[in-house]
Amino acid sequence: MLRTLLLYLSNKPGLGRAMDRLPLSRRLVRRFVAGTTPDAAFAVIERLQGARLLSAVTYLGENVLTEAAARRAADVYLSLLDEIKRRDLQCVPSLKLTHLGLDRSHTLCRENLERILDRAQAGATLCWIDMESSAYTDRTLALYAAVRPRYPSAACVIQAYLRRSADDVRRLVGLGATIRLCKGAYREPPRLAFVSKREVDENYARLMDLLLAPDAIATGAYPAFATHDERLIARAARRARELGIPPEKFEIQMLYGIRHDLHAPIRDQGLRLRVLVPFGEEWYGYFVRRLAERPANLLFLLKNLVRP
Numbered sequence: 214m215l216r217t218l219l220l221y222l223s224n225k226p227g228l229g230r231a232m233d234r235l236p237l238s239r240r241l242v243r244r245f246v247a248g249t250t251p252d253a254a255f256a257v258i259e260r261l262q263g264a265r266l267l268s269a270v271t272y273l274g275e276n277v278l279t280e281a282a283a284r285r286a287a288d289v290y291l292s293l294l295d296e297i298k299r300r301d302l303q304c305v306p307s308l309k310l311t312h313l314g315l316d317r318s319h320t321l322c323r324e325n326l327e328r329i330l331d332r333a334q335a336g337a338t339l340c341w342i343d344m345e346s347s348a349y350t351d352r353t354l355a356l357y358a359a360v361r362p363r364y365p366s367a368a369c370v371i372q373a374y375l376r377r378s379a380d381d382v383r384r385l386v387g388l389g390a391t392i393r394l395c396k397g398a399y400r401e402p403p404r405l406a407f408v409s410k411r412e413v414d415e416n417y418a419r420l421m422d423l424l425l426a427p428d429a430i431a432t433g434a435y436p437a438f439a440t441h442d443e444r445l446i447a448r449a450a451r452r453a454r455e456l457g458i459p460p461e462k463f464e465i466q467m468l469y470g471i472r473h474d475l476h477a478p479i480r481d482q483g484l485r486l487r488v489l490v491p492f493g494e495e496w497y498g499y500f501v502r503r504l505a506e507r508p509a510n511l512l513f514l515l516k517n518l519v520r521p
C-alpha cells in the first residue's frame with residue numbers, strides 16, 4: 214500500500230519543491246543524491262575510484278516536455294563524458310530516454326542519444342540506457358536494438374518484475390548485448406508485473422541464470438547485476454564460479470547511498486562493482502522511488518519531522 218502511494222507521489226513534482234524547503238528532507242535526499250552539480254558527483258566518483266570501485270553517473274531528470282530541455286540534458290551528458298576523459302575516470306553515463314525528449318518526439322530523442330553515444334564510443338565508454346515505466350519498455354528496447362549495431366557501447370536494462378522479461382533477455386542475448394538486470398522501481402499493474410517480493414526475486418534468479426548461461430556469455434553478452442540484495446549478489450558470484458565465468462565477464466551494480474557496507478567485501482572477492490552516482494536539481498522522482506523501496510526511509514523522515 215505504502216509503496217503504491219509513494220510511487221504515485223513520485224509523479225507529483227510539486228511535492229518535491231515543498232520538500233526542498235525542509236532542511237531535514239534535504240539531508241535525507243543527500244543520502245541518495247551526490248549533490249546538485251557535476252563537481253559534487255565527480256567528488257564522489259573520485260572517492261569511489263580511490264577505493265578501486267567503478268562508477269556510473271546520472272544527471273537526474275525525466276519526462277522533459279520541451280525540445281530545449283531535452284537538448285540541454287544531452288549537452289550535460291556530453292560535458293560529463295569530456296570530464297570523465299579529462300579526469301581519467303572509470304565511469305560511464307546512465308541516462309533516461311524521457312530526459313532526452315522521448316515524450317516529445319522519437320526523432321529528437323534518438324538524435325540526442327546518438328550525439329551522446331558518438332562521444333561515449335570515441336572515448337571507449339559504455340553508455341547505459343535506463344529502463345523507465347512499462348509505458349516505455351517497447352520504445353526503449355526498440356531504440357536500443359536500432360542503435361546497437363552502430364554503437365556496441367550502448368547498454369540496456371531489464372526489470373525482473375516484468376512478466377515479459379525472459380523473452381526480452383533472450384532477444385538481447387542474441388544481440389550480444391550489455392544488460393543491466395534490476396528488480397524494477399515503478400508502479401506497474403499485476404497483469405504486467407509480478408507483485409510479491411518472492412515472485413520478483415525468483416524471476417530475478419531465473420533471468421540471472423539466462424544471462425550467465427555459457428551460450429549467453431559466448432555471444433559476448435555482458436551482464437550487470439544491479440541489486441543490493443545480498444542473497445542475489447552471492448548467488449551471481451556462486452553461479453559464475455560454478456560455470457567457470459571469469460570476474461571480468463560480468464559486474465555487480467549498486468546505487469549511491471545504499472548498502473555501502475557491501476562495497477569492500479564485494480570488491481575484495483575480486484568482483485567488479487559499479488556504483489551509480491546521481492546528481493542534479495531534479496532529484497524528486499528518483500528520491501521518492503528510493504523511499505518506496507524501503508518504507509523505513511520514509512518512517513525515518515516522518516519521525517524526524519515530528520521530533521520537537
Ligand SMILES: Cc1cc2nc3c(=O)[nH]c(=O)nc-3n(C[C@H](O)[C@H](O)[C@H](O)COP(=O)(O)OP(=O)(O)OC[C@H]3O[C@@H](n4cnc5c(N)ncnc54)[C@H](O)[C@@H]3O)c2cc1C
Nearest residue numbers: 343344395396397398439440441442466467468503506507
Ligand atoms: C545500479 C542500479 C541501476 C538501476 N537502474 C534501474 C533502472 O534503469 N530501472 C529501474 O526500474 N530500476 C533501476 N534500479 C532500481 C532497482 O530496480 C530496484 O528498485 C532497487 O535496486 C531496489 O531493489 P534491490 O534489488 O536492491 O532489492 P530489494 O529487495 O528492494 O532490497 C534489498 C536490500 O537492499 C537495501 N535497499 C534496497 N533499496 C533501498 C533503499 N532505497 N534504501 C535503503 N536500503 C535499500 C535493503 O537493505 C534491502 O533489504 C537500479 C538499481 C541499481 C542498483
